[in-house]
Amino acid sequence: xxxxxxxxxxxxxxxxxxxxxxxxxxxxxxxxxxxxxxxxxxxxxxxxxxxxxxxxxxxxxxxxxxxxxxxxxxxxxxxxxxxxxxxxxxxxxxxxxxxxxxxxxxxxxxxxxxxxxxxxxxxxxxxxxxxxxxxxxxxxxxxxxxxxxxxxxxxxxxxxxxxxxxxxxxxxxxxxxxxxxxxxxxxxxxxxxxxxxxxxxxxxxxxxxxxxxxxxxxxxxxxxxxxxxxxxxxxxxxxxxxxxxxxxxxxxxxxxxxxxxxxxxxxxxxxxxxxxxxxxxxxxxxxxxxxxxxxxxxxxxxxxxxxxxxxxxxxxxxxxxxxxxxxxxxxxxxxxxxxxxxxxxxxxxxxxxxxxxxxxxxxxxxxxxxxxxxxxxxxxxxxxxxxxxxxxxxxxxxxxxxxxxxxxxxxxxxxxxxxxxxxxxxxxxxxxxxxxxxxxxxxxxxxxxxxxxxxxxxxxxxxxxxxxxxxxxxxxxxxxxxxxxxxxxxxxxxxxxxxxxxxxxxxxxxxxxxxxxxxxxxxxxxxxxxxxxxxxxxxxxxxxxxxxxxxxxxxxxxxxxxxxxxxxxxxxxxxxxxxxxxxxxxxxxxxxxxxxxxxxxxxxxxxxxxxxxxxxxxxxxxxxxxxxxxxxxxxxxxxxxxxxxxxxxxxxxxxxxxxxxxxxxxxxxxxxxxxxxxxxxxxxxxxxxxxxxxxxxxxxxxxxxxxxxxxxxxxxxxxxxxxxxxxxxxxxxxxxxxxxxxxxxxxxxxxxxxxxxxxxxxxxxxxx
Amino acid sequence: xxxxxxxxxxxxxxxxxxxxxxxxxxxxxxxxxxxxxxxxxxxxxxxxxxxxxxxxxxxxxxxxxxxxxxxxxxxxxxxxxxxxxxxxxxxxxxxxxxxxxxxxxxxxxxxxxxxxxx
Numbered sequence: 001x002x003x004x005x006x007x008x009x010x011x012x013x014x015x016x017x018x019x020x021x022x023x024x025x026x027x028x029x030x031x032x033x034x035x036x037x038x039x040x041x042x043x044x045x046x047x048x049x050x051x052x053x054x055x056x057x058x059x060x061x062x063x064x065x066x067x068x069x070x071x072x073x074x075x076x077x078x079x080x081x082x083x084x085x086x087x088x089x090x091x092x093x094x095x096x097x098x099x100x101x102x103x104x105x106x107x108x109x110x111x112x113x114x115x116x117x118x119x120x121x122x123x124x125x126x127x128x129x130x131x132x133x134x135x136x137x138x139x140x141x142x143x144x145x146x147x148x149x150x151x152x153x154x155x156x157x158x159x160x161x162x163x164x165x166x167x168x169x170x171x172x173x174x175x176x177x178x179x180x181x182x183x184x185x186x187x188x189x190x191x192x193x194x195x196x197x198x199x200x201x202x203x204x205x206x207x208x209x210x211x212x213x214x215x216x217x218x219x220x221x222x223x224x225x226x227x228x229x230x231x232x233x234x235x236x237x238x239x240x241x242x243x244x245x246x247x248x249x250x251x252x253x254x255x256x257x258x259x260x261x262x263x264x265x266x267x268x269x270x271x272x273x274x275x276x277x278x279x280x281x282x283x284x285x286x287x288x289x290x291x292x293x294x295x296x297x298x299x300x301x302x303x304x305x306x307x308x309x310x311x312x313x314x315x316x317x318x319x320x321x322x323x324x325x326x327x328x329x330x331x332x333x334x335x336x337x338x339x340x341x342x343x344x345x346x347x348x349x350x351x352x353x354x355x356x357x358x359x360x361x362x363x364x365x366x367x368x369x370x371x372x373x374x375x376x377x378x379x380x381x382x383x384x385x386x387x388x389x390x391x392x393x394x395x396x397x398x399x400x401x402x403x404x405x406x407x408x409x410x411x412x413x414x415x416x417x418x419x420x421x422x423x424x425x426x427x428x429x430x431x432x433x434x435x436x437x438x439x440x441x442x443x444x445x446x447x448x449x450x451x452x453x454x455x456x457x458x459x460x461x462x463x464x465x466x467x468x469x470x471x472x473x474x475x476x477x478x479x480x481x482x483x484x485x486x487x488x489x490x491x492x493x494x495x496x497x498x499x500x501x502x503x504x505x506x507x508x509x510x511x512x513x514x515x516x517x518x519x520x521x522x523x524x525x526x527x528x529x530x531x532x533x534x535x536x537x538x539x540x541x542x543x544x545x546x547x548x549x550x551x552x553x554x555x556x557x558x559x560x561x562x563x564x565x566x567x568x569x570x571x572x573x574x575x576x577x578x579x580x581x582x583x584x585x586x587x588x589x590x591x592x593x594x595x596x597x598x599x600x601x602x603x604x605x606x607x608x609x610x611x612x613x614x615x616x617x618x619x620x621x622x623x624x625x626x627x628x629x630x631x632x633x634x635x636x637x638x639x640x641x642x643x644x645x646x647x648x649x650x651x652x653x654x655x656x657x658x659x660x661x662x663x664x665x666x667x668x669x670x671x672x673x674x675x676x677x678x679x680x681x682x683x684x685x686x687x688x689x690x691x692x693x694x695x696x697x698x699x700x701x702x703x704x705x706x707x708x709x710x711x712x713x714x715x716x717x718x719x720x721x722x723x724x725x726x727x728x729x730x731x732x733x734x735x736x737x738x739x740x741x742x743x744x745x746x747x748x749x750x751x752x753x754x755x756x757x758x759x760x761x762x763x764x765x766x767x768x
Numbered sequence: 769x770x771x772x773x774x775x776x777x778x779x780x781x782x783x784x785x786x787x788x789x790x791x792x793x794x795x796x797x798x799x800x801x802x803x804x805x806x807x808x809x810x811x812x813x814x815x816x817x818x819x820x821x822x823x824x825x826x827x828x829x830x831x832x833x834x835x836x837x838x839x840x841x842x843x844x845x846x847x848x849x850x851x852x853x854x855x856x857x858x859x860x861x862x863x864x865x866x867x868x869x870x871x872x873x874x875x876x877x878x879x880x881x882x883x884x885x886x
Contacts, residue, residue, distance in 0.1 A: 041838055330851075401832055401847065401855070407821035412806045413873055415866060416834045416845060416855055427851040438851075460838070465806075610807045676808045 001422035003029055003063070003360050004429075004451035005368040006335065009556065010389050011491040013375050014349050020368055021337035023451075024063025026360035031341065032058050036353040036369070038478035038729075039457025039471045045643045046729050049478060050357070050367075050457060057343045063360065066338065068428040068450065071230035072299035072331035073215035074266075074283050081263055081289055082109050082211035082240075085203060089241040089261075090120040090130070091157035091250045093174065093306040095234035095324070097439035099126040099148040104231040104329075105216045106156070107238055111209035112228065113219045115139050118203040120158050120169075122148060122231070127193075128171040130158030132203040140201040142169045144193035149173070150233075151181040152191070153306040155254065161244035162202060170194035170247065178310040178573075194247075213238060213266075213283075213293070214327040225296075225336055230329035232439040236305040237323060239265045257287065264291040268301070269319035276316065276582035277301055280551060283325075298333040298445045298557065300326040302579035304572070313574050316582040322574075328437040332430035333447040333557060345372060351380060351488040353387070353477060355457070367456050369470070373490045376498075379505040381486035382749050385477070386509060390492040390517035390548050392455050392470050393446040393558045397423055398432035400463050403568070411609030411678035414462035419453040429453070433560050434568035442569025448556040463608055464722075465645040472644065472725060473512040476539055479728035480510075483742060485749075493555040496521050500528035508748045513540035513725045514652070517548045517560065520583065526598055533712030535748040538599040541703065541722045542652040545595065545603060547585045549578055561585030566606065566682040589660065589684060597661035599718045600706040601654035607679030607695060611650020611723040613640035614670035614705055624755040628669060628707065630743050632736045638670055638705075639737045644726030648672075648737050651722035653679070653703040665756065666708035672721065675701050707744075715754045717744045769825075781824055785881060789819045793883045798875075805870035820877045831877065833869045836862065842869035844876065 002025035012018045022029070033055035041048055052058075076082075090107045098104075099122050108119030115137035123129035126147040133139040148154060148171065158169040173191040177183040185191075209217060214235060215227035239253050243261035257265035270284035271277050280301065285291040295301075302315040305324040315322035343356075351374045359365035371387055374380050400406045401414040401424075416424075423429055430450050431443045454461060454470070461468035467475070480487050487510070494502060496519045503509050503525055515538075523544060530536055545565065551557040559578050563570045565587040576585045584591060595602040615637060620629065632638075639648025649672030656662045675695030685700075686693075695701035703720035710716055727737040747754065769777060792812040800813050809817065823830050828849025833842050834857045843862040845855050861876075863869040878884035 043839060399851075402827060402851070404825045404827050404830070405822065407823075407830075408818060411817075413821075413831055413833045413870060415842065416832050417838075418835070421834065421855055424848075424855045425852065458838070460835070677814055 001366070001419065001453065002026060002364040003358050004366045004453065005340070005356065005358055006449060006451045007368060007370045008449070009370070010448050011371045011373050011494050012345050013373055014345050015347050015375065017342050017344050018370060019339045019342045020356050021066070021335070022061070022063070022340040022358055022368070023066035023337060024358070024360060025065055026063045026364065028060055029063045029358050029360040030060050032357045033343065034355050034357045034367070036355055036367070036457050036474060037481050039459070039474040040467055040643055041458050042466060042643050046478065048457065055343060057341050061340055066335070068332060068335045068430070069226040070297070070330045070332045070428050070430070071215055071227045072295060072297040072327045073227055073230070074213035074293040074295050076211055076291055076293045078291060079210050081291060083206045085118065085205050085242055086162035087160055087242065087244045088118060088203065089157065089159040089243065089245040089250060091253065092120070092238035093153055093236040093254065094156050095151065095153050095180065095306070096122060096148050096232065097150050097441065098232040099150055101232065102126070103229045105212065105214060105229045106231060106235065107213055107240065108216045109205045109209060109211040110216050111207040111219065112216065114207055116204045116207050117209055118160065118205060119216070120156065121229070128156050128169055130160070130167060130169040132160060132167065132199070132201055134201050135204040138201050140167060140197065140199040142167050142195050142197045144169055144171045144195050146171065146190060146193035149191055153179050157247070157250045159244040160203060165198045165200060166196060166244070167199050168194070168196040174306055179304065179306055179308050214299070231327050232329050232437070234303060234324040234326045236268065237266070262287045262289070264289055266293070267323060268325050269323035272316060272319045272322070274316050274582060276578060276580050279553070280580060295325070297331040299328065299331055300444055300579070302575065302577055304574040308574055310574060314577050314582065314584070316577070326441065328439060328441070330427060330431065330438050332428060332450065333445055334449040335451070353474070353489060366451065369455050371489055371491050373494055374488045379488055381488050382507040383485060383487040383745070384503065384506040384509050385480070385487050385489045386495055386511055386515065387473060387489055387491050388512040388515035388517070390519065390558055391514055392452070393448060394433045394517045394546070394560065395454065395469050396432050396446050396448070396452040397429050397454060398434045399423060400434065402435070409606070409608060410463065411607060411676065415460070416462065417460055419456070419459055420462065423453060433562070436569055442562060442571060444559055444561055446558050464651060465609065466643055467726065469514055475643065475725040475728060476512065479725070479733065479738065479741070482733050485745065492522060493550055495525050496550050497555065499525040500532065503529035503534060504532055506534070508535045508537060508745065510537040511539050511543060513722050515540065515543040516545045517558070518544045518546070518588065519549045520547070523588065523593055523598065530710050530714055530716070531712070533714040535714050536599065536716045537745065537748065538716065538718040539725055541654040541720055542603040543595055544598050545587050547578070547583065547588055547591065549581045549583070551580055564590055565684050566603070587684060594660040595654070596657050600662045600666045600708055600716055601656055601704050601718045601720045602660055603682050604653055604655040604685060605675070605679050605681050605695065605701040606652045607675060608651055609645070609678050610676065611642060611645030611647030612672050612674040613647050614638040614649050614672045614703065616670045617668045619667050620669045625667065625669065625707070627747055627755070628740060628743055631739045636736050638740065639724070639727045641730045641735065642723060642727030643729070644723035648724045648727035649703045649721040653701065654718065654720040655700065655702060656704045656706055662706070663708055666706050668704045669707055670705040672703040709754050709756055713753060715748060717748070778824060785819065789816055790883050792816055793878065793885060795885055798878070798885065801874050802871050805867045805874065831873055833866065833873065840864065842866050844869060844873055
């Protein structure tokens with residue numbers, strides 16, 4: 001992986017320009033623009049189909065290495081008020097999460113080159129410390145000499161009186177019954193500490209090093225963006241004075257920072273509205289100086305503050321209890337690389353999945369993948385494929401091999417690919433929403449402004465026996481292409497920002513194999529399309545599950561807050577609401593929008609080692625459904641073959657559930673069977689965890705293939721299985737999964753009315 | 769897990785190994801795995817596999833299979849226990865199918881727990 005890259009946007013229209021950012025260890029590399037049809041290199045399948053399209057950017061380029069820097073912090077444009085400082089005070093409420101990791105900057109104006117400036121730090125012993133350094137680099141450091149206890153709120157501060165030379169630092173635990181790890185003040189005498197020293201050193205801060213919250217810039221690397229001594233944990237109510245405040249004054253400044261000495265008094269709750277943060281990156285100074293700042297790499301907002309009482313779970317209802325920001329030393333939402341080339345997408349380019357194939361010697365290559373949608377308001381086909389880019393973002397650069405219990409879930413050892421090897425070594429490529437930050441908290445943001453090495457053709461994903469998400473969805477694209485169907489592709493961002501208006505251009509909307517992450521506007525779009533008579537093919541499982549949103553100002557950024565489902569991490573108490581919108585996160589089921597309402601089936605079970613097959617239901621033999629099974633013998637087992645685990649029913653499985661919104665006239669066409677005990681029910685469907693729930697004993701562990709008509713001539717077809725699309729190409733596309741899918745799609749595309757569902761047929765008989 | 773909790777966990781896990789897992793290891797069980805390293809297993813083999821795969825919920829030293837050449841070479845490997853450092857690849861333990869690598873890993877795990885029957 002000596003060459004990698006990304007684009008400035010996931011979705012692009014013909015006629016628009018798209019930018020490509022590339023890092024290459026090689027001095028020269030070449031680019032070929034390619035159309036991606038099939039990315040599964042399995043010798044048992046049809047093989048790679050990656051077609052060169054001859055673009056004007058296809059040529060040789062100068063390669064250069066571009067780095068990525070992790071860590072979130074707050075930066076400020078106006079530095080002058082922080083520079084001419086003689087006496088000062090710095091204070092904040094802090095909730096450190098890794099004090100044991102050594103030096104971390106909290107409020108710093110410190111030049112590591114010159115050893116000049118001032119700052120409040122966690123020191124190498126995990127204790128609070130204040131540092132000052134003069135023009136000559138002579139440094140005074142005073143530490144509390146008491147290690148901070150992680151996940152505990154502290155009131156911390158430091159002051160320096162330039163006249164007397166007195167330098168003071170203190171830390172004081174602030175433990176309530178609800179705000180941290182403990183509710184009783186165990187050993188508080190050891191947690192609280194104060195220390196002072198009289199020094200001849202004066203703070204000199206007129207250096208190039210800027211004032212930052214939660215980090216400081218590394219000046220040695222000439223990197224514009226590299227920060228060091230990155231802080232893990234929360235900061236609430238940071239304040240700075242240009243005078244030495246007494247401890248009592250600092251206490252009163254927690255809520256009432258007043259007087260001439262105020263340099264800045266940041267209120268991280270400012271900017272919150274009833275609908276979340278209006279500008280997610282903006283940080284406000286409530287003092288007359290208005291030293292507003294900007295967060296970098298998206299630290300987590302909408303997190304509980306030092307004064308959270310647990311009575312309110314939604315930050316928008318109690319902003320004063322959510323005036324904290326949680327910083328992580330491994331937050332990374334924008335690689336900020338320089339642009340290598342820009343391409344104007346030709347006006348007549350067919351909608352589809354494309355990539356800039358960048359390659360150098362020694363077989364080093366990357367496919368910088370992007371999606372070409374049709375021009376707005378100008379569909380080019382009757383069918384549209386909604387590519388689940390929100391879900392690609394959720395899994396972006398995931399590292400399942402790093403999860404202790406994942407092998408039990410997989411039912412095998414994870415097969416680590418070369419892309420995974422690279423990510424293992426390169427933490428800076430950023431995490432997925434399945435990973436934990438270095439301090440153990442979950443990753444709630446994912447961004448496409450970085451190379452996403454698992455959103456590539458050829459990539460084999462270790463959660464699946466073979467393919468998963470992006471590359472698995474190329475199975476479907478290949479089948480649609482081979483079968484000669486015309487289709488447009490759109491991304492989740494397109495659906496989120498344009499809604500049903502976009503879908504209503506089409507007769508049939510088709511999903512990918514695993515559209516798990518869905519925003520409210522995306523759900524609205526699909527349901528409005530359905531109520532308008534749109535025909536819908538859900539080609540996978542575990543769809544319409546997690547509540548997510550995109551940043552309206554940055555469609556490359558997605559947020560999720562996990563809990564109360566089947567999940568990689570659990571949000572902390574009081575932190576389930578999305579900072580961008582203020583809406584409740586977790587899964588849609590808990591918000592009255594279960595997937596069964598959208599597609600007649602919902603997530604029931606998962607297992608990842610081998611897939612199985614479907615058997616037709618008795619109801620499927622109703623003559624009204626013959627069109628679905630045309631060309632398939634009555635006794636055929638469906639899908640006992642395929643490139644994903646050897647069968648069409650596997651990985652994650654959805655079932656019919658009237659209680660959760662499957663319409664009563666829906667028909668189960670077929671159900672899968674024969675799943676192993678690695679397949680178990682999902683957490684949210686259990687009341688108690690009891691024995692005997694595995695696939696070998698539990699009839700709920702199955703996929704249901706479902707059909708039903710919807711109002712105004714619409715209909716829904718659902719496969720209920722992620723592995724399904726991996727079976728489409730078997731036997732040169734001549735197999736019963738391919739045939740059944742083709743029967744459904746052809747009928748859905750036709751103008752012909754669709755047959756009624758089972759219960760409706762009965763009603764029809766009664767009425768006549 | 770802090771040290772005390774870890775100690776309780778590991779002592780319990782040791783007793784699980786002695787009482788519940790070791791008695792299940794037979795030549796027939798090893799043969800069952802050789803024939804079908806991934807997929808439907810007998811109850812006994814599943815129980816043994818679950819024990820191995822759990823690896824005391826420790827990530828450091830956890831077994832991996834590393835595909836060094838797509839569709840051609842699979843080597844046994846191990847997790848280094850932290851991010852930013854390469855996964856360990858045992859280049860003298862490589863196989864030409866994933867299934868062979870899975871079975872080699874099974875034998876390695878039996879040996880590690882002192883229960884390999886030859």
